[in-house]
Amino acid sequence: MSMLGHVIGLDFSDLLIKDCLTIAIPSNKNDLQDFCRIIEETSRFQEFLVSVGFLHADQKTILEYARNVDALFANKMCRDVLDKARKLMLMQLHDTVQLTAPSDANSVPKSSENKLNNVFIFPTCQISASVKQLMDFAYEVLNEASESSAMCAIRLFYTVRNIFELFCAIVPIFHKQNITMLPQVTVSALHHNNCMYLAHHLITLGHEFSSRLHPSLKDNTVTFVDLVPRLRTAGTDAFQSQLAAQKKQLVEIIRGIGSFHNMSNDPNFTNSLERALKQCLYQLEHLQRIWQTVLPSSVYKQTMGALLDSLLDEIIGQIVRQEDIPSNCTHQLTTAFSVIIQRTPNLFQPLSYYGNNGNNENYSVADACRCVPKWMKFKELLLMLAASMNDILERWAEGKGPLAHEFTANEIKQVIRALFQNTDRRSAVLARINHTHWFEESKNQSVCQSSVNLTFLNFFL
DSSP states (O other): OHHHHHHHHHHHHHHHIIIIIHHHSOSSGGGTTHHHHHHHHHHHHHHHHHHTTSSOTTOOHHHHHHHOHHHHHHHHHHHHHHHHHHHHHTSOSOOEEEEOOOOOTTSOOOOGGGTTTTTTOOOSEEEEHHHHHHHHHHHHHHHHHHTSOHHHHHHHHHHHHHHHHHHHHHHHHHTHHHHHSTTOHHHHHHHHHHHHHHHHHHHHHHHHHHTTSOGGGGGSOOOOGGGHHHHHHHHHHHHHHHHHHHHHHHHHHHHTTOOGGGTTTOTTHHHHHHHHHHHHHHHHHHHHHHHHHHSOHHHHHHHHHHHHHHHHHHHHHHHHTOSOOOHHHHHHHHHHHHHHHHHGGGGGSOGGGTTOOSHHHHHHHHHHHHHOTTHHHHHHHHHHHHOOHHHHHHHHGGGTSHHHHHSOHHHHHHHHHHHSOSOHHHHHHHHHHHHTHHHHHHHHHHHHHHHHHHHHHHHHO
């Protein structure tokens, strides 16, 4: 027997550990007590092998492995945690759950000193069901860690951190096709919400468990805050890519009409323009039906405002660059563009309010003014297309009127040259606008300074 043990003893020990003891290691705390019986049986089996000469007395690999139960238990538990988390990350993102922010409708109005009490409430939106399960699972693991030994607590805490690092590495790559594809507008919005939801919880997760985890962890910083920027960046980058694709599509629809320079010579130009505008609005209304119920209200309005702003910027640029706009085309342009004025406010109105009258329409118009920077400029352009030179001069108001607030002096002069024939009256009007050009230059400098500040602030709102 000793000769047999000399030949296969080590291989036998390795095989016993790999195929028997490793499988028997418990993966939860409730089964840990039962493993003590396995240790006792392993000890007796070790003594038997030594007594028959199969193993030497100093060959205790099997027993030492079985007695190292704390490390084995922690290793297996962490491995199982990561396996389950990975499976959740690979699940489809389409299955969603609705998150609803607490309503304060029936509560006593807050005083001005306490109006920021709900700053950490996550807004109403939809997220993937798998991400909700992943966050709940992370809480379960941390609760388990708070009741475990020092070794298990440390390993489980860092395993939970690894879960979110794994999320940043796996999800954008595994789901890349669905997130970035143009038709999959829902998935990109859900991925954005998923990342923001996880980041929202990680801000306070470490603080919530810092006093409950094993004292050995208190020497280190129990935090997940360093992972928050990575999650936010992952969600924002993916959604910004989808937004850029949508903007590009809107601009291409307008440019697909052809050159605006030939509007007077092309009998089909007006029809083509109306079709293009309706196609753009249809695309935006399609996005509204999808995004309005998925994204938080504030994010949806900012997103829709950015898309509309790109569309209006392209239209305004096309008109302002024209050298000649025949009088018979101005009415056609005004009529075609009026559909945007009529239908755009509906994009900021909840779908359930469609067909209702009252204050909802006023709120949606206000949202359009607030969320679409070029909205008032577009309305001023429509007024210019239908106005006389005197009307334009009145709205310019020596560089202090509503027209001067939206257009530069050079832009207004270019539109006047395109709309009106070269007469002494036109020259006089252009001269008056040029006389107040100094005000416009100083105004632009202050606007540039404000734009930088607003952009910086909006990043944090």
